Amino acid sequence: MATQHYTSTAKALHWLMAILIFGLLALGFYMHDLPLSPDKLKLYSWHKWAGVSAFLLLGFRLLWRFTHRPPALPESMPKLMQFAAHAGHLALYALMLAIPLSGWLMSSAKGFQTVWFGVLPIPDLLEKNKEVGDLLQTVHMSLNLLFVAVLVGHIGAALKHHFIDKDDILIRMAPRHSKEK
Amino acid sequence: MKRLACALAFATLLPAAHAVEYTQVQPDKSAINFVYKQMGVTVDGKFRKFSSQLKFDPAKPTAAKASFDVELASVDTGAAEGDEEVAGKAWFNTKAFPTAQFVSTSVKALGGNKVEVAGRLTIKGKTQDVVVPVTFTAQGNTAVFDGAFTIRRADFTIGEGAWAKFDIVANDVQIKFRITASTK
Secondary structure (H helix, E strand, O other), X not given: OOOXXXXXXXXXXXXXXXXXXXXXXXXXXXXXXXXXXXXXXHHHHHHXXXXXXXXXXXXXXXXXXXXXXXXXXXXXXOHHHHHHHHHHHHHHHHHHHHHHHHHHHHHHHHOOOOEEOOXXXXXXXXXXXXXXXXXXXXXXXXXXXXXXXXXXXXXXHHHHHHHHHOOOOXXXXXXXXXXXX | OHHHHHHHHHHHHOOOOOOOOEEEEOHHHOEEEEEEEEOOXXXXXXXXXXXXXXXXXXXXXXXXXXXXEEEHHHEEOOOHHHHHHHHOOOOOOOOOOOEEEEEEEEEEEOOOOEEEEEEEEEEOOEEEEEEEEEEEEEEOOEEEEEEEEEEEHHHHOOOOXXXXXXXXXXXXXXXXXXXXXXXX
């Protein structure tokens, strides 16, 4: 029998990461244009710490995802839409993986090691190199712009399911919704 | 002229007795770096341009002399905006104080290939006495000098205003150098 609901762990991970990702995106877009100041350096550190946290949460989330089958999409959904939904989710996961990785590599190449909460040093995978650092900055930025586009699609689709298709796609991810049988 | 000829003759006659003296600093094989902590994270940088005068005879280390002029605007912090900021008024204020200067005052032999160089370091119009332990490796007509010492940026008012606190950029800055010099 196909599962009808997400586990509460899956929901918690979804919403925790949603909050973290919105914070990270907002902070990232805000901080990179600031003139250099102690506060800017502080914000960069916080962004990096939050990014490492999101990356670790993603690891746990993937593990959970592979061991807990999510509920199937409604059968009323056209095959093409189902395919688009799966492709969209795959893109979200790929970006959630690639973005922190690109940020971490960029920090290494720019010579500013990431030390999680100022305590746990994350090893530098790349040598300090200005050109590589600048390239990775562009990669990090582009991936995030792509991420914003995919997120707009994700949220738009969830709202469409709720308000137009009137199915339970959005509701079944809601924290209080539990139809545990 | 006669004296010079005499000295030349003396030098050619007694090459073994004539001590080697390293005086020609090779900028392409020398480096001045700095290491500091930013929110507890070790970050390093370097100065691209500096000039130096050196006189060092391994047989008579206490007679050695060294002076350095570091072009502060040649700082490389690893980020363009960092370079610009550090050259500015709150940090080095390179417009008013373009160079940092070190002049040795005395050299102590510590035995083996180690010496301790005492000198005066002037940055941004402020002078401090510093003691620099140096290890040298002299081989043929090339000698390499490695050393490191720590300064406190506040002693030179490097990083004023918003940067004056040490919560983001630490007070201690380690200066590390490797100087390669050859004989004439």
